[in-house]
Amino acid sequence: MKSTFLRPLLEAAVVLFIIIGAARWVTGLFSKRTHVYQTTVARQMRLLFWPLLALGAGLSVLPAVAMGEGPVSGFEWGLTAGFLLFTMALSGPAVLLHLRYWLLNHETVLVFQPTENRFEVYEAGQRQTFERRDLARIYRVTCRARRTFWARYDYLSLHLHDGRIIVLTSLLTDLEPLASFLRSLPTERSVQAWCWI
Incomplete structure (x- = not known):
C-alpha cells in the first residue's frame, strides 16, 4: 500500500526535475550572461537541494513506521525519533538560514559588473543611493564548517558613513x-560556524 502511494509521487518529482533541468539548459543557451542578481528559484534550489533532501528523508520515516503493518515497538520508535532528530540537526540550520536570508533579500536586486565599475543595490524597486566613497567599512562573514549543508550561506554587510547598513x-x-x-575598503572578516545575521 505504501509503495502504491509513494511511487507516483516519486515519479512525478523525477519528471518535474527533468523538465525544469531541460528548460533551464535550453534557456541558458539563448540568454546572455547577466549582471543583475536577485533571489531566483534556481539559486534557492541550488542552496536548498541537499537540506530539503535530508529533511524529506527524515520525515519520510515517520509515516512509514506509523502506517506499517503490525505493532511498533518502543525500540523502533526510538530509532525513528533518533533518525528524525539527526536529519533535523543536519538540515534544520540550513533551512533556518535560508528563511532568514530570504526575509532580508527577497526584494533586493544587486547590479554588479566589475569591468564597468558598476555596483548598485535596489531595495523594493528603489535604488539605495550611495557611491563607493560612501562606504565606511565592509563586514564579510563566511562559514567555518565546510562540510555542512549551511556552508554556502554567507553574507556581506556594507556600513555607510550615514549609518545605513546594507546586507x-x-x-x-x-x-x-x-x-x-x-x-580597497576597510574590511573586517569573520569566520563563524553558523552565519546568522
Missing part, C-alpha cells in the same frame, strides 16, 4: 567577487 546574502549570488571588488 547582501548568498541568496543573491556568490559574494566573493563582490568582496574582491571592494577590497
Whole structure:
C-alpha cells in the first residue's frame, strides 16, 4: 500500500526535475550572461537541494513506521525519533538560514559588473543611493564548517558613513567577487560556524 502511494509521487518529482533541468539548459543557451542578481528559484534550489533532501528523508520515516503493518515497538520508535532528530540537526540550520536570508533579500536586486565599475543595490524597486566613497567599512562573514549543508550561506554587510547598513546574502549570488571588488575598503572578516545575521 505504501509503495502504491509513494511511487507516483516519486515519479512525478523525477519528471518535474527533468523538465525544469531541460528548460533551464535550453534557456541558458539563448540568454546572455547577466549582471543583475536577485533571489531566483534556481539559486534557492541550488542552496536548498541537499537540506530539503535530508529533511524529506527524515520525515519520510515517520509515516512509514506509523502506517506499517503490525505493532511498533518502543525500540523502533526510538530509532525513528533518533533518525528524525539527526536529519533535523543536519538540515534544520540550513533551512533556518535560508528563511532568514530570504526575509532580508527577497526584494533586493544587486547590479554588479566589475569591468564597468558598476555596483548598485535596489531595495523594493528603489535604488539605495550611495557611491563607493560612501562606504565606511565592509563586514564579510563566511562559514567555518565546510562540510555542512549551511556552508554556502554567507553574507556581506556594507556600513555607510550615514549609518545605513546594507546586507547582501548568498541568496543573491556568490559574494566573493563582490568582496574582491571592494577590497580597497576597510574590511573586517569573520569566520563563524553558523552565519546568522
